[in-house]
C-alpha cells in the first residue's frame with residue numbers, strides 16, 4: 391500500500407458533528423473526521439480527550455480503510471446488540487425501540503453519580519421487556535473488585551451473558567473472574583479497555599483475566615491489526631463501535647465479517663443512538679443484523695452535518711500532528 395502524505399490526508403479531510411439522540415459517554419454531538427482515499431472513506435475520530443499518541447492507532451485504521459480497503463469477509467451479515475446508555479429505567483423502552491428487533495442488549499452500568507440500585511433497575515427493565523434476550527453489561531472499569539462482585543451477585547437473577555470491563559486493572563479483572571468462578575456465578579468476564587487502551591493488548595489473554603475480548607477497529611490500528619490481536623489472544627471476540635458514523639461502523643462490520651468465529655452479537659448498532667449520519671444508506675440494524683456492504687457517503691450530508699469552523703480547525707490540526715508523528 392502507498393502511504394498517503396500528510397498533505398494528501400488533509401486534502402480529503404471533512405469534519406462532521408453528528409447529533410446524538412441519547413446522551414452517551416456525556417457526548418451530545420459526536421465529531422468525526424472523514425478521509426477519502428483510493429479505497430473509499432475512512433474515519434478518524436479519537437475521542438477529544440485522547441492525546442496524539444493514543445490517536446495514532448485511529449489514524450492508521452482510517453488510512454487502512456481509505457487507502458487499502460478491508461480483508462475478504464467470511465460472512466455476509468453480522469449479528470448486533472442494542473446498546474442502552476445509563477438512562478433511568480423509564481427511559482429504557484424508548485431507547486430499545488430505536489433498535490428494532492434484537493436478541494442481544496448491552497447495558498451501561500457503573501456510571502459516575504449513579505448507584506447499584508440504578509443499574510439493577512435498568513437491567514431489570516431490559517429483562518422485563520426482552521425475557522429471552524442475551525444481556526450484557528458494560529461498567530467501563532467503574533467498579534473496584536468488591537463492588538464488581540456485589541454488582542454481579544445483585545444482577546445474577548437477570549441472567550447476564552457477560553460483564554464487560556467490570557474493573558479497570560488487568561490484575562483486578564483476573565481477580566473478579568476467579569472469584570466469579572469460585573462462587574459459581576453464571577457470568578463471563580469480557581475485556582474492553584484492557585485491550586484497546588493497553589500497552590500490551592495480549593496481556594489480558596496471557597493472564598487469563600477474561601473469557602472474551604471486546605475489540606474496536608480504530609483504537610487497535612485497523613481491521614488487520616485487530617484480526618491479528620484476536621488470533622494471538624485465542625479468545626472469542628465481540629466487535630464493537632466507537633460511536634462511529636456509518637464509515638467507522640463499516641470498518642467494524644468488516645472486522646466482524648472477517649473473524650473466523652463470531653459467537654456473540656456485536657456492538658455495532660450504535661447509529662440507532664444517533665440522529666444523523668454521512669451516508670444516505672446508514673448501517674442500521676435490520677432485525678438484529680447488519681449487512682456486510684459498502685456505505686455510500688453523500689456530499690449533501692457532509693455539508694448538512696459539517697462541524698463549526700473552530701471545531702473543523704481543531705480536528706485538522708490534530709490530524710496534521712498525528713500524521714506527522716506516524
Ligand SMILES: O=C(O)CCC(=O)C1=CC=C[C@@H](O)[C@@H]1C(=O)O
Pocket residue numbers: 415471472473496528530582630631632633656657658660
Ligand atoms: O458495544 C456497544 O454496544 C456499543 C459501543 C460502546 O459501548 C462504546 C462505544 C464507544 C466508547 C465506549 O465507551 C463504549 C464501550 O465502552 O464499549
Ligand SMILES: [Mg+2]
Pocket residue numbers: 528530554555582583604
Ligand atoms: Mg466497553
